[in-house]
Amino acid sequence: MSVLRQDPLEAKPHTAVYRMHKYFARRPWNVFSSLVGQYSSEGDIVLDPFFGGGATIVEAMKLRRKTVGVDVNPIAVYVTSMECAPANLAELNSSFNDLRARVENELQSLYRTRCSKCGAEGVADWVEWDEKTKRALLMKLDCLHCGSVEKKADERDQMLAEVIEGDFDGESKGRGCGFLRRKFPGGTRRVRCWQGISSPSTSSLREEIYWLSPHCAIRF
Ligand SMILES: C[S@@+](CC[C@H](N)C(=O)[O-])C[C@H]1O[C@@H](n2cnc3c(N)ncnc32)[C@H](O)[C@@H]1O
Ligand SMILES: [Zn+2]
Numbered sequence: 035m036s037v038l039r040q041d042p043l044e045a046k047p048h049t050a051v052y053r054m055h056k057y058f059a060r061r062p063w064n065v066f067s068s069l070v071g072q073y074s075s076e077g078d079i080v081l082d083p084f085f086g087g088g089a090t091i092v093e094a095m096k097l098r099r100k101t102v103g104v105d106v107n108p109i110a111v112y113v114t115s116m117e118c119a120p121a122n123l124a125e126l127n128s129s130f131n132d133l134r135a136r137v138e139n140e141l142q143s144l145y146r147t148r149c150s151k152c153g154a155e156g157v158a159d160w161v162e163w164d165e166k167t168k169r170a171l172l173m174k175l176d177c178l179h180c181g182s183v184e185k186k187a188d189e190r191d192q193m194l195a196e197v198i199e200g201d202f203d204g205e206s207k208g209r210g211c212g213f214l215r216r217k218f219p220g221g222t223r224r225v226r227c228w229q230g231i232s233s234p235s236t237s238s239l240r241e242e243i244y245w246l247s248p249h250c251a252i253r254f
Contacts, residue, residue, distance in 0.1 A: 043068055051092060055113045059086025067093040074099055088114030147194060149177035150185035160224045161187060161195045170195035 045062030052060050066089045074080055080094040085103040091114055094101045105111055145158040156177035161170050170187035173195075177183050187195065 051117050052087060052089065054116065055087065057087045057109055057113045059110065061087065061089040063089045063093055066090050067097065070094045070097055070099060085114055086110050088117045092117050145194070145198075147173060147175050147191055148188070149175060149180055149183055151180045151183055152177065154179055156180075156183065158191070158194060161191065161198065162224050163195060163199065168196075 043065050046064040048060060049063060052063060070080055070090065070093055074094075074097075076098045078099050079102060080090065080099045081102045081104075082090040082094075083104045085091050085105050086107075087110070088103070091101045091103045095118060103114060105114070142157050146155050147158045148154070149156045154177055156175035159174045159176055159182070161174075162172040163169070164171055170192045172184060173187045173191050174182065174184045
């Protein structure tokens with residue numbers, strides 16, 4: 035019989051596999067991983083009769099448990115089956131590269147700005163925006179020559195920032211969702227411009243799929 039741990043576990047942010055969806059029941063994966071680790075052993079069967087966003091099932095699979103999952107909501111079943119479905123890694127990679135070849139240049143062209151160090155064209159990563167004056171203050175860009183550069187926003191950046199702001203507002207209203215905006219003390223906020231098709235979140239999602247796929251035996 036296991037003994038309850040004394041030290042409290044702090045919930046960690048969702049990893050990429052849980053950020054794929056917005057199903058309401060997303061439990062903190064690290065807490066469930068710890069519970070599964072504490073109360074079962076490799077090869078045991080873990081049952082979650084109300085699996086919701088799938089954290090118990092996915093974490094149990096990662097710990098080499100056999101899993102059985104049930105949920106009355108078809109969205110939960112779809113989401114969790116997608117989280118657990120074994121991916122054809124070669125196909126995934128080739129679809130990813132295909133998508134990248136088709137859209138990357140076009141999308142990047144919407145976020146072009148000038149590098150303040152060498153004068154070459156770069157791609158804006160984020161812009162810091164003053165809420166009160168509606169002016170772009172700072173911009174971070176990726177330059178082919180200088181790498182990551184932070185600069186004072188110029189007039190061209192101001193126009194770019196206005197387009198990005200307008201697009202974000204329109205999109206978020208239309209879809210009833212929020213975009214990445216970090217507020218700073220003093221009324222400024224950062225708006226992500228270009229996350230890139232190979233941004234950290236897409237790469238970590240692929241890494242997680244790579245990791246899970248060889249161990250995945252679940253079928254719905
Ligand atoms: C809070 S979530 C579960 C979270 C999940 N155990 C986890 O660890 O992430 C509750 C889930 O129970 C499901 N549910 C509610 N009543 C149910 C029932 N009678 N049979 C199966 N699933 C049910 C809901 O659809 C919902 O997805
Ligand atoms: Zn440069």
